[in-house]
Amino acid sequence: MKSVQRIVVVGASLAGLRCTEALRAEGFGGEVVLVGEERHGPYNRPPLSKAVLAGAAGGLELETTGERAAEWRLGVPATEVSLAARRLQLADGGELGYDGLVVATGLRPRRLPLPGPRRGRHVVRTLDDARNLAAALRPGARVTVLGASFIACEIASVAVDAGCSVTIVAPEAEPMAAVLGAELGAALRRRHEARGVEFRLGTVASKCDGGETLRAVVLSDGTDLPTDLLVEAVGCTPAVDWLEDNGLDLSDGVLCDNRLRVQGHEDVVAAGDVARFPNPLIDDVPRRVEHWTMAVDTARQAALTLLGRTPGPAGFRPLPGFWSDQAGLRIQAFGSPALADAREVVAGDLDGDVAIACHRTGRLIGAVAIGRRRDLIGLRKRLLDERSPLATT
Ligand SMILES: Cc1cc2nc3c(=O)[nH]c(=O)nc-3n(C[C@H](O)[C@H](O)[C@H](O)COP(=O)(O)OP(=O)(O)OC[C@H]3O[C@@H](n4cnc5c(N)ncnc54)[C@H](O)[C@@H]3O)c2cc1C
Structure with a gap:
């Protein structure tokens, strides 16, 4: 891309921040505007389902890896964009033109359409979500966690440590089995059970019961599970609504080529959880990867691509990697x-x-x-x- 004056980064979290730092590290001297829906500046999400839920205050800071000079527009979501006209609309009525655009809007937690009271229902994606749930995790509280993913198991682990009585409800046969395999999934279930977590697997929630306040979760097998707090940890959907009507493939995040360029657009790149791209280290199938380290790696590659630098002949080949703390x-x-x-x-x-x-x-x-x-x-x-x-x- 030639003569870039202003780059707008949408999504002011890990990928957006690291992309900004990489642009500066590569010598970009133009304007960078970071647009973020949350009122908080960038912070670390992994502690949300671990230390923050357990009441700790630290661990949220994202260390500085370089120059962050940018104009920050926090608490203002982007609502739509015209990629043809290179103009972005903001929820406060503002409009931003750009020469380069970075899509780094991550994911939103999936909510289940369960009938019944809404009070007492939680998700954990943002700092505000985690603080709300942390405040409610009191000894003796009956907590039902929907989902048996890594984040679901981390939340269950913290809740049981806080003295809550915790049940995980999920359709799978074993927790985390899609990634870890059924045998390790079963072994981890036993470790959680030994610490007091109960599992109701092979079943799903069909409704919430109670008046204004949650009393129970009713399962598809008819079980009435007395519940004070319901945590929905049933996966996420990419935050791409603002990109609609531009002819992009948004079927699972935003489809990119191996260099993170949004297909068909020289001046638009994506990074982090929202980017679906092929990684020749694995194969040629474009996939989204929801790992902290991948947000960092893709952010840097996205910045390089926007500045017209191409990877070597082997392509961009990041090694995926993640961790999870539980039980x-x-x-x-x-x-x-x-x-x-x-x-x-x-x-x-x-x-x-x-x-x-x-x-x-x-x-x-x-x-x-x-x-x-x-x-x-x-x-x-x-x-x-x-x-x-x-x-x-
Ligand atoms: C609870 C939790 C625990 C995790 N634990 C681990 C772990 O242990 N190990 C690991 O490897 N990974 C973990 N992850 C995953 C890791 O945190 C993510 O991969 C990483 O945060 C992705 O960064 P991102 O910048 O792509 O997206 P996000 O961090 O989701 O940031 C996207 C940002 O864009 C904003 N946004 C969305 N739409 C708009 C819009 N229209 N306009 C403006 N801004 C918008 C959002 O508000 C958000 O701030 C965890 C994630 C969560 C939620």
């Missing part, structure tokens, strides 16, 4: 364990510290570990070696 354990993973068709315990055992190699069609595609750091590092190295463009397999 007193740290789970760590690299690659794409969710795509595995076979899993092999390479060290330890499922009920203790463990390292697992995840394969797809006979090739290493991911690694998962609890403890076993050295084994995990070894698997990570193998993953990068075997998936290098020079590897012959």
Whole structure:
């Protein structure tokens, strides 16, 4: 892109911030405007379902990796954009023209259309969400968590530590099994159960019951689950409504090429949870990746692309990686364990510290570990070696 004067970054969180820093680090001297829906400046989201829920105040600051000079418009969502006219509309009636646009609007939590009272129902995506729920997690409170994802299990873990009586309700057979596999999922369920979390799996909530205040959640199998607090942790949908009517593929986030360029638009890039792009380290299928480190990696690549720098011939090949803290354990993973068709315990055992190699069609595609750091590092190295463009397999 030539003679860029003003870059507008929509979404003032991890990806938006890191993109701004990368633009400055690469010498962009024009105007950068960051537009954010939340009234808070950028903060770290992982502690929301962990330390913040447990009442801690720290851990939210995103360390500075470089120059952040930008005009900040916080508390003002973008409502629509014309990519043809390069103009962005804001909810306060303002309008912004741009030469380059960064889409970094992340996700919104999915809400279930359950009939019944709304009071007592929570989600955890923003700092305000987490603080609201933290204030309600009192000893003895009966908490029902809908969903058996990583975030659901983290929330259940903090709630049980706070003295709540906690039940997880989900349609899956085992928690987190889509990513970790059924065996490790079952082992983690047992660890949560040993700490007092109850599981109702293979079932879903069909309604909330009570007057103005929540009394119970009624499950599809007819169970009446007395509940003071209901937490919906049932996944998210990309925040792309403001991009509609521009002919983009918004079927799951915003479709980009490998350089994070929004397809068909030289002057628009996307980064973070909202970006769907192919990663040749894995395969050629465009996917969204909801990991903290991926928001950082894609933000930098998006900035480079906007400034006209192309990656080398091997393309942009970031290694996905994430962690999750729950039940007193740290789970760590690299690659794409969710795509595995076979899993092999390479060290330890499922009920203790463990390292697992995840394969797809006979090739290493991911690694998962609890403890076993050295084994995990070894698997990570193998993953990068075997998936290098020079590897012959
Ligand atoms: C509770 C929780 C726990 C997590 N724990 C982990 C973990 O342990 N490990 C891990 O690897 N990852 C974890 N993640 C994921 C990680 O935090 C995300 O991958 C990361 O925050 C993505 O950053 P982002 O900037 O792409 O999106 P977000 O952080 O979602 O930021 C998007 C921003 O855009 C704003 N926005 C949306 N629409 C508009 C609009 N129209 N106009 C202006 N602004 C808008 C939003 O308000 C938001 O501030 C967790 C996420 C959550 C929610």
